[in-house]
Structures are given as structure tokens and as C-alpha cells.
Amino acid sequence: MKNNLEKVIITGGAGFIGSNLAEHLFENGTKEILIIDDFSTGSFKNIEHLENINIIDSRIEDVEDLEKQLSSYDFCFHLAAGVGVKYIMDNVSKALNTNIEATHKIFNVCSKLNIPILITSTSEVYGVSEDEIWTEETKSLLGPPTKLRWSYATSKLIDEFMALAEYNDGNLNPIIVRLFNIIGPNQSSEFGMVVPKFVDAAIKGDEIIIHGTGEQTRSFTWVGDVVNYFRELALIEPYGEIFNIGQPEEISIKELAELVIFKTNSSSKIKFISHEEEYGKAFEDPMRRTPGIDKIVSLTGIKPSKKLEEMIEEIINYRVNLNK
Numbered sequence: 672m673k674n675n676l677e678k679v680i681i682t683g684g685a686g687f688i689g690s691n692l693a694e695h696l697f698e699n700g701t702k703e704i705l706i707i708d709d710f711s712t713g714s715f716k717n718i719e720h721l722e723n724i725n726i727i728d729s730r731i732e733d734v735e736d737l738e739k740q741l742s743s744y745d746f747c748f749h750l751a752a753g754v755g756v757k758y759i760m761d762n763v764s765k766a767l768n769t770n771i772e773a774t775h776k777i778f779n780v781c782s783k784l785n786i787p788i789l790i791t792s793t794s795e796v797y798g799v800s801e802d803e804i805w806t807e808e809t810k811s812l813l814g815p816p817t818k819l820r821w822s823y824a825t826s827k828l829i830d831e832f833m834a835l836a837e838y839n840d841g842n843l844n845p846i847i848v849r850l851f852n853i854i855g856p857n858q859s860s861e862f863g864m865v866v867p868k869f870v871d872a873a874i875k876g877d878e879i880i881i882h883g884t885g886e887q888t889r890s891f892t893w894v895g896d897v898v899n900y901f902r903e904l905a906l907i908e909p910y911g912e913i914f915n916i917g918q919p920e921e922i923s924i925k926e927l928a929e930l931v932i933f934k935t936n937s938s939s940k941i942k943f944i945s946h947e948e949e950y951g952k953a954f955e956d957p958m959r960r961t962p963g964i965d966k967i968v969s970l971t972g973i974k975p976s977k978k979l980e981e982m983i984e985e986i987i988n989y990r991v992n993l994n995k
């Protein structure tokens with residue numbers, strides 16, 4: 672077990688989770704952070720208030736002297752990826768390249784420099800599994816490659832396989848986390864993320880658009896809990912292991928829209944659009960997604976800290992101020 676994380680790399684550190692992580696690490700004793708980000712979906716605004724950060728403003732794929740740049744750091748949180756259903760559907764090839772090529776490059780360098788790494792995978796890897804609760808051992812049920820939405824899940828599964836293969840060969844010390852719909856401050860509404868999109872629409876009194884019937888359920892997880900888990904895992908060092916990070920409380924997308932309208936006291940109406948109309952035939956969506964989180968809770972002793980209603984209230988306050 673480590674005592675602290677002094678000098679840390681965060682790829683994708685200008686993004687939603689990365690910027691929250693940087694803040695959390697500085698609050699808990701980290702001295703210096705190197706952020707590698709191409710600002711494709713991240714924003715400088717998320718990190719401009721932070722001191723002691725070094726920034727490489729580039730795609731990971733294009734950084735020439737990566738080994739030299741990373742050589743003095745103790746730990747790497749690898750978050751850079753093409754993320755978000757809308758972003759992925761609009762940029763399938765680019766997102767695939769990042770999720771595979773950039774990750775492979777980071778693994779090579781971390782392996783050469785002996786830097787342990789936490790890799791952010793996703794609940795999407797379970798596909799449309801019909802298991803009631805998705806534990807780390809649940810079998811994946813992914814759709815065919817003609818449904819391009821599964822490219823994101825597949826690329827993240829490849830990352831997991833690459834990490835575990837390198838671990839088995841004794842070359843890399845990876846920790847894999849599978850994240851389930853994370854929400855909180857700094858999340859952009861631009862790339863199809865449901866909560867910030869609904870909240871922004873409700874604040875403006877615009878229509879809230881639901882894709883599909885709205886009967887599909889999701890469980891949402893507070894970003895503050897996620898970054899707390901990340902730091903704990905890096906300290907505990909459970910290399911070669913996979914952990915779900917999520918919150919088991921479920922809500923249907925229709926109920927979520929109604930909750931947002933109620934909490935913002937909005938006049939917004941709900942409109943339903945079929946997935947096909949929005950994304951074409953290459954789309955499929957799981958009806959449920961509920962994480963089993965016993966493994967991470969028993970290892971870290973940390974339980975999800977907030978109920979969904981509380982999270983929504985905090986996000987509304989944050990976005991009302993943001994949109995002023």
C-alpha cells in the first residue's frame with residue numbers, strides 16, 4: 672500500500688472526470704500533476720484554477736517524446752478517450768483510434784518506466800446483458816459490428832485485454848475500473864450526456880428529448896465518489912483487478928426527465944424520438960444497467976455518498992450558475 676501519490680499523470684485531465692480527479696488529488700497531498708489532453712471534449716476552464724499542473728496540449732498519439740515527458744511521475748490515471756454516445760456515433764473511427772492506439776502507446780511507456788496505471792473502462796462492456804445485477808464476472812452481450820455503437824464497448828474491452836495480458840506477462844501494473852454513468856460538475860452537455868442535457872433544457876424551458884420509450888433505466892454515480900475510489904485504488908494497488916464503480920439506485924429515463932422538470936420548476940415538455948431517427952440503424956440501447964459494487968465497497972470501505980435527488984439538485988445549482 673502506498674502512502675501518497677506525489678507526482679501524477681492524468682490523460683484526459685481537462686475533461687469531466689479528469690478535472691474533478693485533479694482537484695481531489697491536490698486536496699489530498701499530491702504535489703504535481705501532468706495533464707495530457709487534446710481538448711477535443713475537455714476544456715481549459717475545468718483546470719485553469721489549479722496550480723502545479725503541467726499541460727501537454729496534444730493527442731497522445733502525436734506526442735513524440737512521451738517516455739521522456741512521463742519519466743519522473745509515480746502513477747498514471749488514463750482517462751483520455753472518445754466518450755459519449757453522440758460523440759462516438761459522430762466520430763467512430765477517431766474514437767476507436769484513440770481508445771486503442773493512444774492506450775497502447777500509454778501502456779508501452781508505463782511498462783518501460785514501471786509506472787502503475789488506472790484504466791477507465793465502462794459499463795458498456797456488459798452490452799445488453801440480461802443479468803439482474805452486473806458484477807465484474809457478468810458475461811458481455813455485445814451487438815454486431817454493424818451496430819456501430821458497440822465500437823466504444825469493444826475498444827474499451829480491447830484496452831482491458833491488453834492491460835491484463837501485459838500484467839500476466841509481468842510488464843505492467845494496471846487497475847481497471849468500469850464506470851456506470853457518472854454525473855457531476857464540469858460534465859459537458861454537448862456530447863449526448865443525459866443529465867446535463869436534460870438540466871440545461873429544463874433551465875431554458877426547452878423540450879426535453881428522450882431517445883426511445885424512456886422506459887430504459889440507468890443508475891447514476893456522483894463524480895466525487897468516483898475520484899475518491901480512484902485515489903484509494905491507486906494507494907491500495909490491487910493490480911490486475913477489475914472493479915465496477917457505480918451506484919445501484921435505478922431510475923427510468925422518463926422518470927429522470929420528470930424529476931429534472933420538477934426540481935427546476937420548469938415548463939419544459941418531454942418529447943420522445945426513436946433511436947433510429949436520432950442515430951440511424953446502427954444503434955441499440957440496453958434496457959437496464961445496474962452495477963454490482965460489492966467488490967469495490969469491500970476493498971475500500973467506501974460507499975456511494977449521495978442519493979440521486981441530491982445529485983440532481985447539486986447539478987441544477989451548478990448549471991444555473993454556469994448558464995448565468
Ligand SMILES: NC(=O)c1ccc[n+]([C@@H]2O[C@H](COP(=O)([O-])OP(=O)(O)OC[C@H]3O[C@@H](n4cnc5c(N)ncnc54)[C@H](O)[C@@H]3O)[C@@H](O)[C@H]2O)c1
Nearest residue numbers: 683686687688708709710711712713730731751752850853
Ligand atoms: N462519464 C461517464 O459516465 C463515463 C462512463 C464510463 C466510462 N467513462 C470513461 O472515463 C474516462 C473519462 O471520461 P469523461 O466523462 O471525463 O469524458 P471527457 O470527454 O470529459 O474526458 C475525456 C478527455 O480526454 C481528452 N481526449 C480525448 N481524446 C484524446 C487524445 N487522443 N489525446 C489526448 N486527450 C484526449 C478530451 O479532450 C477530454 O478532456 C473516459 O475514458 C471514458 O471512456 C466515463
